[in-house]
Amino acid sequence: MTHKIAVLPGDGIGPEIVEQASRVMTALGLDLALETAQVGGRAYDLHGHPLPPETLELAKASDAILFGAVGDWKYDALPRELRPEQALLGLRKSLGLFANLRPAILYPQLADASTLKPEIVSGLDILIVRELTGDIYFGQPRGVREVTEGPFKGERQGFDTMHYAESEVRRIAHVAFEAAQKRQKRLCSVDKANVLETSQFWRDIVIEVAKEYPDVELSHMYVDNAAMQLVRAPKAFDVIVTGNMFGDILSDAAAMLTGSIGMLPSASLNERNQGMYEPSHGSAPDIAGQNIANPLATILSAAMLLRYSLNRADAADRVEAAVQAVLEQGLRTPDILSEGTTQVSTSEMGDAVLKALK
Numbered sequence: 001m002t003h004k005i006a007v008l009p010g011d012g013i014g015p016e017i018v019e020q021a022s023r024v025m026t027a028l029g030l031d032l033a034l035e036t037a038q039v040g041g042r043a044y045d046l047h048g049h050p051l052p053p054e055t056l057e058l059a060k061a062s063d064a065i066l067f068g069a070v071g072d073w074k075y076d077a078l079p080r081e082l083r084p085e086q087a088l089l090g091l092r093k094s095l096g097l098f099a100n101l102r103p104a105i106l107y108p109q110l111a112d113a114s115t116l117k118p119e120i121v122s123g124l125d126i127l128i129v130r131e132l133t134g135d136i137y138f139g140q141p142r143g144v145r146e147v148t149e150g151p152f153k154g155e156r157q158g159f160d161t162m163h164y165a166e167s168e169v170r171r172i173a174h175v176a177f178e179a180a181q182k183r184q185k186r187l188c189s190v191d192k193a194n195v196l197e198t199s200q201f202w203r204d205i206v207i208e209v210a211k212e213y214p215d216v217e218l219s220h221m222y223v224d225n226a227a228m229q230l231v232r233a234p235k236a237f238d239v240i241v242t243g244n245m246f247g248d249i250l251s252d253a254a255a256m257l258t259g260s261i262g263m264l265p266s267a268s269l270n271e272r273n274q275g276m277y278e279p280s281h282g283s284a285p286d287i288a289g290q291n292i293a294n295p296l297a298t299i300l301s302a303a304m305l306l307r308y309s310l311n312r313a314d315a316a317d318r319v320e321a322a323v324q325a326v327l328e329q330g331l332r333t334p335d336i337l338s339e340g341t342t343q344v345s346t347s348e349m350g351d352a353v354l355k356a357l358k
């Protein structure tokens with residue numbers, strides 16, 4: 001059976017890194033049909049919208065989506081609905097991709113690339129499960145309004161709304177508990193229940209869901225403490241489950257434990273295991289077009305695509321082993337370069353992974 005894969009390179013370094021991941025997927029010899037479409041700022045320039053209808057249709061009709069990155073400062077003055085980032089949010093919402101899995105694994109070869117001491121991060125293997133279609137990201141109402149009473153009367157006020165429905169919390173909690181069952185069976189739910197009603201509700205529902213998973217040890221942590229513990233003793237975590245906003249922030253922090261944000265892949269899944277796979281980083285306009293971006297997060301995202309949406313753990317293992325092999329060879333893009341290693345470009349890193357594929 002042919003698997004249809006939508007390839008959405010996007011902006012900045014997106015096309016450079018996605019090209020390497022596409023080459024790797026193609027080289028596996030599987031029955032894959034890769035089809036490319038425009039998204040983000042590039043789609044806005046060409047079609048007047050960051051998520052043109054034909055791109056959304058292609059995404060919906062595919063078994064999985066390989067996504068690069070979107071965004072550039074030059075689009076920051078556009079009305080919000082036309083900004084590149086809206087394409088990403090639109091895809092997540094339209095496809096119901098509520099479960100974002102962001103594994104932070106430190107490859108032993110990169111122990112020196114992390115800004116943290118090797119003994120703090122060596123052997124790190126944690127999974128952040130981030131809810132991706134709710135929270136303050138999508139809450140209504142939002143906007144700018146005039147204040148009509150109180151101390152700020154007559155001023156303009158920006159506002160957003162944070163909320164989580166019970167079913168939204170339950171389904172992401174199930175994903176997290178099931179992931180924990182396959183790992184060290186420890187789940188930490190991160191919230192801000194000491195201040196936010198939404199968070200207290202989140203915590204109450206997670207505790208209810210926990211009754212169905214007596215084999216998983218559940219703990220709770222406030223998000224500010226979690227940010228601190230992630231850099232103090234990250235290996236104390238196994239699986240973290242959290243809301244959209246806190247997950248966004250904590251996953252960037254977790255990325256640095258692994259040496260570089262260029263190493264962190266992600267999967268965003270819906271209830272049918274259809275998924276979008278993307279590096280956790282952005283379009284990195286500061287290094288775009290220079291052939292120096294690290295393509296490994298995107299290549300590892302392609303491995304997650306094979307594992308989760310195509311059920312090809314065998315092929316995913318091959319890709320991950322090839323990534324390990326190039327790191328073992330000492331090849332490094334500038335973001336993970338350390339003493340005694342060899343600097344390579346984006347495309348050379350892709351070449352090396354292809355060569356290492358068994």
Ligand SMILES: NC(=O)c1ccc[n+]([C@@H]2O[C@H](COP(=O)([O-])OP(=O)(O)OC[C@H]3O[C@@H](n4cnc5c(N)ncnc54)[C@H](O)[C@@H]3O)[C@@H](O)[C@H]2O)c1
Binds near residue numbers: 287295
């Ligand atoms: N998923 C996405 O498409 C996504 C995610 C985050 C940010 N963004 C967008 O990207 C743009 C830039 O945002 P930002 O600068 O806050 O975040 P960013 O992740 O793009 O970049 C942060 C820093 O990390 C570096 N970096 C990122 N990816 C790298 C890679 N693969 N290899 C080497 N270095 C890498 C960049 O050079 C930069 O110094 C903004 O428009 C933002 O909205 C998009």
Ligand SMILES: CC(C)[C@H](C(=O)O)[C@@H](O)C(=O)O
Binds near residue numbers: 071248280
């Ligand atoms: C670009 C932005 C909309 C996105 C998010 O906030 O979810 C990004 O930061 C991410 O982590 O995927």
Ligand SMILES: [Mg+2]
Binds near residue numbers: 248249252280
């Ligand atoms: Mg982010």
